[in-house]
Amino acid sequence: MINDKEFLKFEEGFFKPYFEKFIEFKRGKGEKVASSTLIRFRKMNNSLNQYQTNQISEKMIRELLAPRNGLSEIERQYMASNLRQFCSFLVLLGVNAAAVPPKYMKITRCEFRPYIFSDEELHRLVVVADSLSPSYRTKSHQQIYPVLVRMLIGTGMRIGEVLALKREDVDPINGVVKVINGKNGVSRYIPVSDSLKMVLSSYAETIDMSDEDKPFFISSYTGGHLTYDAMKYMFPKMFKAADIYMADGKTPNIHSIRHTFCTRSLEKMLDSGMNIYTAIPILAAYVGHVNYMDTEKYIHFTERGHKDFIEKEASLGSIFPEVIDE
Known part of the structure; x- marks a missing residue:
């Protein structure tokens, strides 16, 4: 249930209980519904009440999303996105709600263009990590980066999640990594491949795992967690x-x-024969996405066409990539 204080300013009307269910639904998926989002939902609920109806028509959508004084373009885009999601949710509950036309959804352009590494490039990256020389202040580079690089390659974890790991979060015996409060507040358990399990076990033997609250990857400079700034320095060097x-x-x-x-x-x-509609939800859960559209943004068809992907259907084999060794 959502907090009564959060819902106090929602005007009474047909849609109010549906907004309450919608917010619970989003939070149940692990999404963070911020105060700014609650304010937008409240305004939308109050606007819908003006129509005094139990449905959302195409005419209502046009009027609600029409440009007007006092409504910035950014806020209009937020409204279009929230209304699209809410209408889809209402349809699932049997309420008559029109779909928000695609023309209202602005296509955002992202500066970041991901690079898809070849297997050979990942192999070379691991070789470089294994060959690092100690810095003039510490030898920890030689100990940490071969493990850290393999963990990124073998789990797909966010770099921030890897850096935030404590020793209690890593179970090298059973080969499980625990992520607590990752992006969007999502926590999850990550089973790893046998090869990465061996790497983690070997590394765990070199540190005091009984001190559970200490960072799994500790900075010899600060005694705390390694920083993202350190990663921005080290990884370009390793890539070069x-x-x-x-x-x-x-x-x-x-x-x-x-x-x-x-x-x-x-x-x-x-390739194992799994259907794409089964594979994507499993992959989304493994990498910690709160919805499947997030996962789809990470999928880049590289060696075969889309048709070849969706025609697969059969049993599941091993889905976790083995770490690359020499």
Whole structure:
């Protein structure tokens, strides 16, 4: 149930209980419904009440989303997105609600273009991580980065999630990594491949795992968690040493390793015979997405066409990529 205080300013009317269910539904999926979103839902509920009806028609959608004074273009886009989701939710509950036409949904252009690593490039990256020289202040580079790189490649975890790991979050015996309050507040357990399990076990033997609250990857400079700034320094160096460059001559973004994991994992799942409509929900749960559209953004068809992907159908084999060794 949502907090009564949160819902106090929602005007009484036909749609109010549906907004309450809608908010519970979103939170049940692990989505964070921020105060700003609640305010937008309240305004939408109050606007719908003016029509004094128990349905949402195409005419109502046109009027609600029409440009007007006092409504910025950004707010209008938020309204279009929220209304589209709410109408779809109402239809699932049997309420007559028209679909928001695609013309109201602005296509956003993202500057980031992921780079999909080849298997050979990932192999070279691992070799470079294994060959790092100690810095003048610490030898931890040689100990940490071979494990950290393999974890990114073998789990598709966000770099922030890997850096935030505590020793209590990693079970090297059973090969399970626990992510607590990841992006959008989502927590999950991540089973790893046998090869990565061996890597984690070997690394765990070099640190005191009984001190559960300490970082799994500890900075020898600060004694705390490794920072993202350190990653932004180290990974371009490793990409250059591994001779990995994008078409524009720049080194890839760290996040591209996650994109590569999602793409390669889906390929492997479909090659095993799994149907795409079964594979994507499993992959979404594994990588910690709150909805399937997030996962679809990470899928990049690389070696075969879309038709080849969706025609697969059969039993599930191993879906977790093995870590790359020499």
